[in-house]
Amino acid sequence: MVDPADTVMNFRRRDARDKLTGRTRFTIDRFPAGLLHGAVLRAGVASGILRKLDVSRAATMPGVRAVVTAGDAPGRIGIGIADHPLFVVDRVRYHGEPLAAIAADTFDQAQAALAAIVFDIAPMPAVLDMEAALAAEAPLVHPDWRSYEVLFAGGARGGNVAWEATAVRGDVDAAFARPDVTIVDSAFRVGRQNHVAFEPRAAIAAFEDGRLHIETSTQVPWTVRNGTARLLGIRASAVRVTVPPVGGGFGLKFDLAIEPFAALLARKSGRPVRLVNSREEEMLTCLFRENAEIRIRSAVTKAGEILGREAVVLMDCGAYGGEQIFLTTMTAHTLGGNYRVGATRLVSRAIYTNTAPNGAFRACNGVYNTFALERHTDEIAAAIGMDPLAFRRRNVLGDGALGATGQIFEGDVLGPMLDRMAELRADAPDLVPGDDGRLYGRATTVGTWFVFVGPSAATVNMNADGSATLVTSGVEIGSGSTMQALPQIVAGVLGIRPDDVVVRSADTDAAGYDVGVGGGRTTVSLGAASLKAATEVRGKLLAVAAAMMDVAPDDLVMRDGRIERPGANRYGYSIAEVAARAQALQGPVAGTGAFTGQGVKAMVGCAAGHFLDAIDIPVFAVHDCDVAVDRETGHVEVLGYRVVQDVGRALNPSAVGGQIQGGVVQGLGYALHEDVTIGSDGCVRQSGFETYRLPLAGDVVPVAISLYEGAPSSGPLGTKGAGEVPILNVGATVACAVANATGLRVQELPLTPPRVLERLLGRKPDLAFPHIAERWADNLLHPHGQSTGSGDGG
Amino acid sequence: MPLALTVNGEVRLSNAGPMTPLLDILREEFQLTGAKPVCREGFCGACMVLRDGRPILSCLTPAGLVEGSDICTIEGLSPGGTLTPLQDALESHDAVQCGMCFPGMVITLTHALRRTHDLTDAEVRQALVGNICRCTGYERIVAAALAIAAAHGPEAARDG
Numbered sequence: 001m002v003d004p005a006d007t008v009m010n011f012r013r014r015d016a017r018d019k020l021t022g023r024t025r026f027t028i029d030r031f032p033a034g035l036l037h038g039a040v041l042r043a044g045v046a047s048g049i050l051r052k053l054d055v056s057r058a059a060t061m062p063g064v065r066a067v068v069t070a071g072d073a074p075g076r077i078g079i080g081i082a083d084h085p086l087f088v089v090d091r092v093r094y095h096g097e098p099l100a101a102i103a104a105d106t107f108d109q110a111q112a113a114l115a116a117i118v119f120d121i122a123p124m125p126a127v128l129d130m131e132a133a134l135a136a137e138a139p140l141v142h143p144d145w146r147s148y149e150v151l152f153a154g155g156a157r158g159g160n161v162a163w164e165a166t167a168v169r170g171d172v173d174a175a176f177a178r179p180d181v182t183i184v185d186s187a188f189r190v191g192r193q194n195h196v197a198f199e200p201r202a203a204i205a206a207f208e209d210g211r212l213h214i215e216t217s218t219q220v221p222w223t224v225r226n227g228t229a230r231l232l233g234i235r236a237s238a239v240r241v242t243v244p245p246v247g248g249g250f251g252l253k254f255d256l257a258i259e260p261f262a263a264l265l266a267r268k269s270g271r272p273v274r275l276v277n278s279r280e281e282e283m284l285t286c287l288f289r290e291n292a293e294i295r296i297r298s299a300v301t302k303a304g305e306i307l308g309r310e311a312v313v314l315m316d317c318g319a320y321g322g323e324q325i326f327l328t329t330m331t332a333h334t335l336g337g338n339y340r341v342g343a344t345r346l347v348s349r350a351i352y353t354n355t356a357p358n359g360a361f362r363a364c365n366g367v368y369n370t371f372a373l374e375r376h377t378d379e380i381a382a383a384i385g386m387d388p389l390a391f392r393r394r395n396v397l398g399d400g401a402l403g404a405t406g407q408i409f410e411g412d413v414l415g416p417m418l419d420r421m422a423e424l425r426a427d428a429p430d431l432v433p434g435d436d437g438r439l440y441g442r443a444t445t446v447g448t449w450f451v452f453v454g455p456s457a458a459t460v461n462m463n464a465d466g467s468a469t470l471v472t473s474g475v476e477i478g479s480g481s482t483m484q485a486l487p488q489i490v491a492g493v494l495g496i497r498p499d500d501v502v503v504r505s506a507d508t509d510a511a512g513y514d515v516g517v518g519g520g521r522t523t524v525s526l527g528a529a530s531l532k533a534a535t536e537v538r539g540k541l542l543a544v545a546a547a548m549m550d551v552a553p554d555d556l557v558m559r560d561g562r563i564e565r566p567g568a569n570r571y572g573y574s575i576a577e578v579a580a581r582a583q584a585l586q587g588p589v590a591g592t593g594a595f596t597g598q599g600v601k602a603m604v605g606c607a608a609g610h611f612l613d614a615i616d617i618p619v620f621a622v623h624d625c626d627v628a629v630d631r632e633t634g635h636v637e638v639l640g641y642r643v644v645q646d647v648g649r650a651l652n653p654s655a656v657g658g659q660i661q662g663g664v665v666q667g668l669g670y671a672l673h674e675d676v677t678i679g680s681d682g683c684v685r686q687s688g689f690e691t692y693r694l695p696l697a698g699d700v701v702p703v704a705i706s707l708y709e710g711a712p713s714s715g716p717l718g719t720k721g722a723g724e725v726p727i728l729n730v731g732a733t734v735a736c737a738v739a740n741a742t743g744l745r746v747q748e749l750p751l752t753p754p755r756v757l758e759r760l761l762g763r764k765p766d767l768a769f770p771h772i773a774e775r776w777a778d779n780l781l782h783p784h785g786q787s788t789g790s791g792d793g794g
Numbered sequence: 795m796p797l798a799l800t801v802n803g804e805v806r807l808s809n810a811g812p813m814t815p816l817l818d819i820l821r822e823e824f825q826l827t828g829a830k831p832v833c834r835e836g837f838c839g840a841c842m843v844l845r846d847g848r849p850i851l852s853c854l855t856p857a858g859l860v861e862g863s864d865i866c867t868i869e870g871l872s873p874g875g876t877l878t879p880l881q882d883a884l885e886s887h888d889a890v891q892c893g894m895c896f897p898g899m900v901i902t903l904t905h906a907l908r909r910t911h912d913l914t915d916a917e918v919r920q921a922l923v924g925n926i927c928r929c930t931g932y933e934r935i936v937a938a939a940l941a942i943a944a945a946h947g948p949e950a951a952r953d954g
Contacts, residue, residue: 012888019893020881020900022828022868026893029827196928198832198840198894247830249896279833384920478892478929594877658930662891665931689837689926697922697932 004717010654013483026247027202027217036103038275039110043092046682047126048356054118063109066269069100080325082149093319095683096285103265103273126354130314133160133353134771141352155609156781162321162350165609166784167332167404170343175308183300184383186376188769190368192288192676192750199247199281205262206272212239217246219253220516221506243506249477251360251398284684287359291316294372295772307342309774317350318357321620324350327365329610334369336404337448339395344404357502363728366449374445374732395737405601407614413711417622420644431554431626438628451721452519452616453597458529459510462537462589466576469502473514474526479723481522484652493534495558521719527715532593540589545584552579569612619725620646623733629741633756642704648713648720659723664703667730809928812858817841819911828868828897833946839925842898849905883938891929903939913943
């Protein structure tokens with residue numbers, strides 16, 4: 001067995017030098033010989049009927065080699081529901097929806113030809129927000145939603161409700177009816193967030209030997225392979241996907257994107273086609289973290305026991321269901337996380353609107369559900385007159401606590417993490433409010449997220465020179481998991497240096513299926529598969545060495561590049577010698593490994609419409625910050641920030657620290673100034689960096705970090721994902737600190753200066769959601785637990 | 795007349811029009827893809843190169859305007875792949891994540907360290923006002939620059 005300590009080190013990433021010297025070739029840096037340049041024509045209305053689309057003149061323009069439209073790609077794709085065609089077929093559902101794509105010898109020729117396409121769209125009434133989408137007699141974004149193929153059964157659907165998931169445990173009505181409870185009712189709203197991955201979505205497609213080869217900037221090579229094949233009507237095995245270094249993902253690239261356009265153009269032209277989104281396309285159609293509206297009520301005793309809780313979460317999925325259909329699942333595991341609650345009922349609804357589709361973004365809806373839950377928690381503490389930190393200490397999940405779906409949590413984790421945070425705060429100098437007239441405040445919050453386990457495969461080939469080659473579908477998106485954690489694991493098992501582990505970049509022809517790089521799963525799922533593959537290699541090498549030395553394999557140790565008998569004389573061989581001998585005697589040594597989540601149990605009947613009834617590996621976080629709020633301008637300055645993160649085991653503490661600093665800063669952007677708005681034409685207003693305000697070096701503070709190790713995890717060597725969760729409670733913590741500083745009921749993110757100021761000046765009333773029914777059950781298409789079938793909800 | 799550009803010490807010719815962004819010629823004609831087109835509006839700084847030693851936004855600079863200037867790209871800063879002290883510090887601070895912003899970061903900080911050898915924390919952050927990073931949260935980049943400023947002083951700053 002491997003000693004986990006052998007895998008822990010601050011091993012430096014091997015890709016840093018090339019990235020620092022400009023030598024790394026991202027997908028956007030690749031210009032293969034003979035390539036054509038692609039471009040996509042997009043609709044300029046939010047809703048309409050496509051009456052005419054004539055590409056005949058465009059097809060004859062100079063340099064044009066291929067034009068493709070809906071007729072070339074008849075299929076539909078989706079998560080849960082196959083509702084999404086590649087091109088507008090007859091109905092435009094969002095501003096920016098693709099109408100046609102062109103490949104030409106130069107990019108300028110492709111653009112010129114786009115301008116020569118003749119089309120006519122008859123505008124139709126649009127629903128641009130969830131209130132409009134849920135109004136009586138609202139126009140339907142998908143009038144024929146009933147006819148769509150259902151890819152995953154169980155969610156309620158109807159009209160503009162793309163998907164509805166419910167989680168019900170215990171008797172909530174009884175809890176609310178008790179005479180001794182205080183009922184706290186809170187409402188929250190958040191806007192969208194743009195990933196702004198610095199490398200836009202980009203792909204190069206070519207047909208080679210009768211098969212399609214797509215080189216793309218993605219987190220999910222297998223999703224690209226399978227989805228592109230589905231849209232093109234070809235076998236999935238006829239598609240090969242390879243992935244160069246990816247210039248930032250953050251969830252943006254966790255779905256099929258522009259690859260099918262490039263593939264169709266390559267098929268039609270017979271030439272390699274390069275397609276790269278412009279920054280404007282990225283800003284307007286990026287699969288944002290969705291905007292959401294949340295109502296949450298709790299019944300709490302004077303002593304601070306949470307007897308009952310109910311919530312309605314509306315998630316704007318945009319024009320197509322996409323990731324939000326899956327993410328309805330995560331409401332139960334985030335709003336239903338953090339605290340012990342007697343009885344709970346939650347409904348999470350993905351709502352169609354005539355806006356650009358939303359998608360996955362680092363910790364997804366966990367970020368705003370944590371914001372809502374933590375602000376609600378502070379409102380509860382205030383209502384019953386209890387210190388918010390004391391309330392949290394009393395109620396955080398501990399060993400044996402039940403989640404919203406009845407899953408039983410293991411171990412006391414959040415409680416000790418709060419203690420750790422107290423130590424971290426004690427190390428920091430006391431905050432002395434200045435005499436600058438600003439309002440000072442602080443907050444501590446807790447958060448619950450998960451590792452998105454799922455299938456992964458790995459092969460380790462042992463080379464006769466003592467190095468090993470690790471083959472997986474893992475993608476390097478910047479987080480370093482494939483540069484640090486994976487080679488460290490393989491090296492630790494084989495007793496070699498991580499420098500001697502070659503990591504093959506993702507190629508669906510070389511490695512087995514993988515869910516993708518995201519959801520904090522790389523170190524856990526790919527790591528577990530890699531650990532198994534390396535362990536098989538280790539066993540084979542030990543057997544050969546044992547025969548060479550005429551001893552039992554158990555008598556040998558593998559370390560420092562050698563297999564030897566423990567003892568003073570270090571009798572043995574180098575691993576290279578053993579590998580060479582094995583290769584000569586039996587053929588090359590290799591091992592394979594596979595992994596998937598084990599499926600933690602939920603309580604029967606609690607979850608309906610969920611893709612995961614329980615979470616295999618929970619991940620907890622405790623954040624704390626200090627803020628100052630300018631009364632004159634509404635500007636919020638973050639003065640200090642602290643994180644205690646549950647990492648299971650940190651294989652590379654330096655890498656984890658880098659993820660935490662970066663994730664917190666992305667969260668500060670979300671909390672304070674990354675604002676996405678949608679105009680009356682249905683188009684996102686922030687088309688570039690001038691209008692979308694990203695965090696700058698001068699905005700940020702160094703995050704004080706404490707890694708909490710030792711919590712239960714089924715991950716390899718006790719690991720958990722560490723890259724996704726740092727952003728989880730940032731919005732929550734900043735919001736609670738601003739509420740603490742100002743005494744305001746903070747209900748919305750981002751806390752831009754105008755939004756803070758209008759609350760400070762009393763010019764904005766509390767939120768009210770006419771489209772969320774007063775009675776919880778009235779928000780449901782079907783009563784919880786009633787069979788939904790597939791199509792009688794609307 | 796083709797454009798004659800002096801890039802990394804070599805005169806190179808381009809048939810592109812004089813209004814063509816310098817960035818596009820560097821990347822697509824000269825295969826110098828270190829500078830990145832990220833925002834193409836002059837906000838992100840990922841496309842920065844040195845013109846006569848000063849950082850410019852190559853996405854907004856018409857190539858015709860830099861004839862007669864010395865252009866130094868990220869590839870020209872570390873010929874043969876030898877890291878400058880700044881690049882070395884960025885590597886040893888484990889600062890790099892996706893890497894898209896680093897060519898521009900290195901260009902800006904190289905200039906800032908050459909100009910002022912004893913940069914303060916606030917001055918480093920001020921220097922980075924036109925360079926955005928989406929991954930790292932900046933602190934290790936700032937720390938690496940300060941380490942150069944503190945440990946090597948004027949000598950290292952001159953070497954960049």
